[in-house]
Every structure is written in structure tokens, then in C-alpha cells.
Amino acid sequence: MTTPQLTWSSERTLRIAFAENADETVHRTVRAAYESLRASQLPAILDLTPAYDTLQVTIDPLAHDPTALERSIASLLSEAVAPDHPIPPARTVTIPVCYDPEFGPDLESVGAHNNLSIEQVVSRHTSAEYSVHFLGFSPGFAYLGGLARELWTPRLDTPRTRIPAGSVGIAGSQTGIYPQSTPGGWRLIGRTPLVLFDPMRDPPALLSVGDTVRFQAISRDEYESHRNERRRTT
Amino acid sequence: MTHLRIVEPGMLTTVQDLGRIGHSAIGVTTAGAADPLSLRIGNRLLGNDDHDAALEITLIGGHFIPDADTIVCLTGADTTGSSIGDGETRRDLPAWTPMPVRAGESIRIGHCTTGTRAYLCIAGGIRTPPALGSRSTHIPSGIGGHEGRALKPGDTLPIGEQASHHIYSKPSQATIERIRAIHARRSLRITHGAHTLRFARDQLDRFEQSVYTMTEQSDRMGIRFRGTAITPPGDGHLRSEATTIGAIQVPHAGQPIVLFVDRPTTGGYPIIACIIAADLPALAQCRPQDELRFQFITRHHAVALLKEQEQIFDDLPRPTPIPTASETSR
Structure with a gap:
């Protein structure tokens, strides 16, 4: 592992860059750095934003000397990025997905693009393990790594104006779940009855950085009963 | 509980505080006052916490009525024809000045003449339920503020109680000029x-x-x-x-x-x-x-300029309590 590079991306944000690629090694390092700085509880740190191969630290430059803080962070990092440094074990989250054509209007085009039947698309999607590289863009949206090469499909040429919350999609080499109902250009292959994000829940986001995710196919009936159960409990 | 009724919100009026800090790792952005300096000045002049929430009014003002006596302070962009009261008791609402409002009286905010965002700060702050530690409205994700959206006619917002028996003052003209220069x-x-x-x-x-x-x-x-x-x-x-x-x-x-x-x-x-x-x-x-x-x-110069700007707060007058016979220290 090369030494992380620390540069200031404003007078209140320190940018930590790791190696220039997003393989699982760099993901592990970003996560180790994130967990280590989080556990440090340095009062100067207001926020930590992990991504593929960077970690941003937001500070209050009036309350704490930025130069001294940069030194403390660099020294914490030098231990955290060592390959033998322990990190919390990955939690496995199983996400039930109904791959009904109504929820997955692009199942067919994803299959056609890759010469697979719909059943094969579903079995490839449910047989892999994905890791949550980071959450970003919108509340609870997880960037997942690990999509099988034979499912890679380009985005739609024209994005849909409304995608229902819980939709599971594919865009290029990425797969993910829309936590909120938004416009979007991902190819939709199914929908989960789970709520990915609820600001009044603790924790608000279903997924967190470093989780391992598995998708489990459920029937339309199971999807509906899951939804009904949710209605009864909320 | 005291409330503020929104008769007419204006073009885009939202509840904002200093933002939702510390949740970016789950994809939650800060939102918060676009002009935090003006929000903080309004809060300080009212004796509020810096983090208390206020109304952020964009370009076009509105009409608001509290159901109890309170004190308000309008900061940020200059507005035209802002006033308190109705009919014969109608009086000007000058910016950067704490002003008493009686229960049921109208607060009217005009159009912004220079600048884009005015802040209507209120004694005790706006008390909508916080989400992830903040009352700031983030419309794209529907989080915070009042139902995660821009205010509509007929909305009512819980507001804090007025701290009684205080003398409120406005900043010196030099301080107001200094704030205007920052905005300009x-x-x-x-x-x-x-x-x-x-x-x-x-x-x-x-x-x-x-x-x-x-x-x-x-x-x-x-x-x-x-x-x-x-x-x-x-x-x-x-x-x-x-x-x-x-x-x-x-x-x-x-x-x-x-x-x-x-x-x-x-x-x-x-x-x-x-x-x-x-x-x-x-x-x-x-x-x-x-x-x-x-x-x-340079980054060091940026920090120095921020420090210099913070000196405005040393020069702001704070509300001073008037002790009364019936009241112990509070």
C-alpha cells in the first residue's frame, strides 16, 4: 500500500487520496482509514466522507489548528492503512428482491444485451456477493462493487422521469437500489420491499460502508406480504 | 406551544438552521442556511442559539402571523416595504433590528431589493421536529424543516417561547455597513x-x-x-x-x-x-x-479572513435581562 496523500481541498476540508484504482484492496484501505478516524473521536472532525479511493475530512478551521490536525490525522492513518491493521468485520445484509417484470421492466434488455435469459439474469444477480464501497449522491444510496461482468449493461439513453423507491437497477458495471423515488437512467431489474432510508429510524440507512450485500429472489406474494407487514408495524 | 402561521410563504420559503453536519457517510447532505452569517447574526441579536432555525425567504417575501407575543429580527438581503401590524398600527420592519410583535399581528416581508435571501429569525427559533440533529429543509430528499418541503399557505410552525424582560438592541451602523460590504x-x-x-x-x-x-x-x-x-x-x-x-x-x-x-x-x-x-x-x-x-x-489567508469576519460577533449587542421583583435570575 502506498502512503495516503493528504491535500487540502478547501480551508475546511482535508482530502485523503489512496491508490488510483477502486479494487477491493483500496476499498479495504479507505474503510480502515474511515473506521480509524471515526473511532479516534478527534473533536476537530465534523464529518467524514468516504468514496471509492478518497476520504474527505471536514473540520472547523477556527476551532482547531489545521496544521496540527493534519499531523494527527497523518499519524493515525499510517497505522490504519497497514495491511495487518484490524478492521471491524463486514456485516452481511440480505436484501429480498422481487424480479417481477412489472418491477424490472429492463430485465429483458439486460438479458438481450448479454445473451442471457431473464432467469439467468436473476440467478447471476442473486449469486454474487457485493460490497458497499460507500454511500453517496442521495440519502442511503449505496455504491456496490461486485457486479458480474456478464450483467454489465449501459444506462438507458433516455432516463425515466420517475423510478419508484426500492427499485434495483444496473448501470454499466454498477448495481444499486434507489432509496427514494427519483428520476434516473439505470436499467431496472427488480424491487425490494425494504426501506433503504428513513431519517427517523436509527440507524437511518439500511446499509453502511463496508457491508456485504446479497440479493435474494422473492415472489410477488412474498413482496406484497412484506409490504403489508411493514404497513402494520409503522 | 406557540405557533407561527404562514398566510403566504412567498416564492420559496423554507426552515433552515446551520445544517445537518456529520451524516455524509450515509449520503445525507448538509442543507442549512445559504447565508449562515445572516442567520447567526439574527439569532445572536435575539439571544437565540446560533443553531436555532429561522425562515429563509428567497427573493419574494410573504405574510406570517404568530399566535403569541414574540420578537423577530429580519436579516440578510435588503427588502422593500417589510412591516409589522395591520391598519393603523402598521409600522416598518427594519433589517438587522429586533422588533416586538404582538399575538395575532401580521409580519409582512417585501421583495428582496439587493441580494437573494432574507432571514426571518424569531425569539426561541422555529421548533419543527429535528431530523438527524437539524431542522434544515432539504427539498430534494424531503428531509427536515416542515414536512421536508417549501412552506405553503396555511402551514403552522411551532416556535420557541419569548424570553421575557429583555432589552434588545441593533448593531452599530458601522457593523451593518460591514455586513453589507461582505454581501456586496x-x-x-x-x-x-x-x-x-x-x-x-x-x-x-x-x-x-x-x-x-x-x-x-x-x-x-x-x-x-x-x-x-x-x-x-x-x-x-x-x-x-x-x-x-x-x-x-x-x-x-x-x-x-x-x-x-x-x-x-x-x-x-x-x-x-x-x-x-x-x-x-x-x-x-x-x-x-x-x-x-x-x-x-492561500488556505492560510482564507482562514485569516474567516477569523476576521467572526469579529463581527464580538461587536454585536446581546439582549440584556431586566431583573424584576418577582423573578429570580434566569
Whole structure:
């Protein structure tokens, strides 16, 4: 592992860059750095934003000397990025997905693009393990790594104006779940009855950085009963 | 509980405090007052906490009625014809000045004449339920404020109780002039951003030497400029990484976009520079068609300028309690 590079991306944000690629090694390092700085509880740190191969630290430059803080962070990092440094074990989250054509209007085009039947698309999607590289863009949206090469499909040429919350999609080499109902250009292959994000829940986001995710196919009936159960409990 | 009724909200009025800090790792952005300086000044003059929530009013004011006696303070953009009361008791509501309002009286805010955002601060703050530690409204995700949305006619918001028996004062004219000068600045200071050194030297020079016009396609998420196109490094796409308030991104088309308070937590366009914290209040008060320049300074200078700006708070008068016979110290 090369030494992380620390540069200031404003007078209140320190940018930590790791190696220039997003393989699982760099993901592990970003996560180790994130967990280590989080556990440090340095009062100067207001926020930590992990991504593929960077970690941003937001500070209050009036309350704490930025130069001294940069030194403390660099020294914490030098231990955290060592390959033998322990990190919390990955939690496995199983996400039930109904791959009904109504929820997955692009199942067919994803299959056609890759010469697979719909059943094969579903079995490839449910047989892999994905890791949550980071959450970003919108509340609870997880960037997942690990999509099988034979499912890679380009985005739609024209994005849909409304995608229902819980939709599971594919865009290029990425797969993910829309936590909120938004416009979007991902190819939709199914929908989960789970709520990915609820600001009044603790924790608000279903997924967190470093989780391992598995998708489990459920029937339309199971999807509906899951939804009904949710209605009864909320 | 005391309430504020929204008779007419204006064009875009939301509940904002100093933002939802510390949740970017789950994709939750800060939101918060676009001009935190004006919000904090209003709160200080009322004896509130800096973090108390107020109404952020965009360009066009509205009509609000509290159901109990309170004190309000209007800050931020200059407005025209703002007033308290109805009929014969109607009186001016000057900016930067704590003003008493009686239960049932109208608070009317006019149009912004200079600047874009006015803040109606109220004693005790607006007390909508906090979400993730903040009352700030983030409309794109429907989080915070009043039902996660812009206010509508007929909404009622819980507000804090007025601290009784205080004398409230306004800042000195010199302090008000100083705040106005901060808002009027159109040559914004920038520091290096996440990818500054990946841009070609001549593109950085070109950026610093050009004048950019703010466009109508600007909101709390991003402020878009039109001017000399800048060539971004590579193909204009990078791996997604953290964003910052004031970061200036240059997509493939070459026209800069400043990421603002409602921005997504991560983005994938090259960042040429970042506007310094001390100049963000000016950015918040810019209007479409305003012409801006960007000027690089060092990070240390940026911190020094922020420190200097904070001195405004040392000069602000605070409410002073009037002890009464029936009241013990509070």
C-alpha cells in the first residue's frame, strides 16, 4: 500500500487520496482509514466522507489548528492503512428482491444485451456477493462493487422521469437500489420491499460502508406480504 | 406551544438552521442556511442559539402571523416595504433590528431589493421536529424543516417561547455597513480545490482572468455560471468523491458550477477551486446576471479572513435581562 496523500481541498476540508484504482484492496484501505478516524473521536472532525479511493475530512478551521490536525490525522492513518491493521468485520445484509417484470421492466434488455435469459439474469444477480464501497449522491444510496461482468449493461439513453423507491437497477458495471423515488437512467431489474432510508429510524440507512450485500429472489406474494407487514408495524 | 402561521410563504420559503453536519457517510447532505452569517447574526441579536432555525425567504417575501407575543429580527438581503401590524398600527420592519410583535399581528416581508435571501429569525427559533440533529429543509430528499418541503399557505410552525424582560438592541451602523460590504463582494476568493493541479496552468489562468455571469439555472443545489469555457482535465469525468460547499466543478462543457448547500454528498466532475468560507455569504446573495470574478488566495489567508469576519460577533449587542421583583435570575 502506498502512503495516503493528504491535500487540502478547501480551508475546511482535508482530502485523503489512496491508490488510483477502486479494487477491493483500496476499498479495504479507505474503510480502515474511515473506521480509524471515526473511532479516534478527534473533536476537530465534523464529518467524514468516504468514496471509492478518497476520504474527505471536514473540520472547523477556527476551532482547531489545521496544521496540527493534519499531523494527527497523518499519524493515525499510517497505522490504519497497514495491511495487518484490524478492521471491524463486514456485516452481511440480505436484501429480498422481487424480479417481477412489472418491477424490472429492463430485465429483458439486460438479458438481450448479454445473451442471457431473464432467469439467468436473476440467478447471476442473486449469486454474487457485493460490497458497499460507500454511500453517496442521495440519502442511503449505496455504491456496490461486485457486479458480474456478464450483467454489465449501459444506462438507458433516455432516463425515466420517475423510478419508484426500492427499485434495483444496473448501470454499466454498477448495481444499486434507489432509496427514494427519483428520476434516473439505470436499467431496472427488480424491487425490494425494504426501506433503504428513513431519517427517523436509527440507524437511518439500511446499509453502511463496508457491508456485504446479497440479493435474494422473492415472489410477488412474498413482496406484497412484506409490504403489508411493514404497513402494520409503522 | 406557540405557533407561527404562514398566510403566504412567498416564492420559496423554507426552515433552515446551520445544517445537518456529520451524516455524509450515509449520503445525507448538509442543507442549512445559504447565508449562515445572516442567520447567526439574527439569532445572536435575539439571544437565540446560533443553531436555532429561522425562515429563509428567497427573493419574494410573504405574510406570517404568530399566535403569541414574540420578537423577530429580519436579516440578510435588503427588502422593500417589510412591516409589522395591520391598519393603523402598521409600522416598518427594519433589517438587522429586533422588533416586538404582538399575538395575532401580521409580519409582512417585501421583495428582496439587493441580494437573494432574507432571514426571518424569531425569539426561541422555529421548533419543527429535528431530523438527524437539524431542522434544515432539504427539498430534494424531503428531509427536515416542515414536512421536508417549501412552506405553503396555511402551514403552522411551532416556535420557541419569548424570553421575557429583555432589552434588545441593533448593531452599530458601522457593523451593518460591514455586513453589507461582505454581501456586496463580487470578486470571490478561492483556494485550491480537490483537482486544481490536474487542470492545465493556462486553464487556471484563464479561469482567474475571466468574468462569469450567474445564470437563472441556479438554486440551493448548484449555482451555474456562463463565461469563458475552461477545458477540464481528461474527459471531464472522475471517480465519484466527496463534495464541499463552494467547490467549483467544471464539467465537459467547460462552464463552472458552484456546488452549494443542497448539493449531493458525492460527485464525479473535476473541481477547479473552492470558494472560501468567508465569501459564501456573498455567493448566497448573488443574483442571476451578476458578474463575478474568482481570485486564488492561500488556505492560510482564507482562514485569516474567516477569523476576521467572526469579529463581527464580538461587536454585536446581546439582549440584556431586566431583573424584576418577582423573578429570580434566569
